[in-house]
Amino acid sequence: MGRKIGYARVSTIGQTLDVQIRTLKEFGCEKIFREKASGADAERVQLKRLIRSLAEGDMVVVTRIDRLARSTFDLFAIVRDITQRGAQFYSRAEPWADTTTSTGRLMLAVLGGLADVERDLIRTRTAEGRARAVELGVRMGRPPRITDAQRDEIVQRRRSGEALKAIAVVFGISVGTVSRVSTGADSHKSRKKKVSVGV
Numbered sequence: 001m002g003r004k005i006g007y008a009r010v011s012t013i014g015q016t017l018d019v020q021i022r023t024l025k026e027f028g029c030e031k032i033f034r035e036k037a038s039g040a041d042a043e044r045v046q047l048k049r050l051i052r053s054l055a056e057g058d059m060v061v062v063t064r065i066d067r068l069a070r071s072t073f074d075l076f077a078i079v080r081d082i083t084q085r086g087a088q089f090y091s092r093a094e095p096w097a098d099t100t101t102s103t104g105r106l107m108l109a110v111l112g113g114l115a116d117v118e119r120d121l122i123r124t125r126t127a128e129g130r131a132r133a134v135e136l137g138v139r140m141g142r143p144p145r146i147t148d149a150q151r152d153e154i155v156q157r158r159r160s161g162e163a164l165k166a167i168a169v170v171f172g173i174s175v176g177t178v179s180r181v182s183t184g185a186d187s188h189k190s191r192k193k194k195v196s197v198g199v
Contacts, residue, residue, distance in 0.1 A: 002057030002087065006032035007050055009067045020063045023092060029061055047078070056086030059100070064093040076111040083108070146171055151181050158182035 006024030008017045017034050024032050035046040047068075050060065060082050062068045068091075069075035079089045083099055090104075091097035098104035146154075150171060157167050158178070167182075168175045 002055060002059060003031065004029045004059050004061055005050060005054070006061050007035070007047060007068060008032055008063070009035040009037065009044070009047075011038050012036070020067065023063045024061055027061055027092060051078075051081050051085070054082065054085040054087040058085075058087040060087060060089050062091050065091050065097055072111060072114045076108070076114070079108060079111070145173055145177075146181075154178060154181045 004027065006021070006027075006029035008020035008024060010017055010020075015036070017036075021032055021034070033046040033050040035044055037044050054060070065075060069078055079099065082089050088099045089097065090100070096103055096107050099108055154167055154171065158164075164175045164178045164182075167178045171178070
């Protein structure tokens, strides 16, 4: 039998981990990784350390699933990482979330299916948002680095004989960009203002 390793998390600095830590210790956790970070924060340093420290037979314990993950997809990904290391996962508040049992393993499989659906929905919403933006004439991609007025100035400077490199230094752009602007290959007159697309 491996170790019981706890994971406790709160979202803000002002919240306390005391209740979670007490519950995990009562359950027999030998070590508890403590995190003060939003569930949406991908850089949960302590969670990553916990997973790296796992050995075969260990069990990761949380007081509630929402202390571990922010979504079905996130939960499945984390539990998958845990089980791939030969360890198990258990939630005190949700007895079904126990990968040592056949029911728990079934639930993990169901979570995997739900995660796929969630990922497809996100992809679909993103595609629909982009399509709506294109219909409205919104330009996708990075915003322009120089304004139309600056482009006009670049053209005038080139016509006056100023060197490409000198112009590039002034405007903080590449020589290639200066060349394209001055020859009309990168005309920006018809570009529309970029807006963000919600999903």
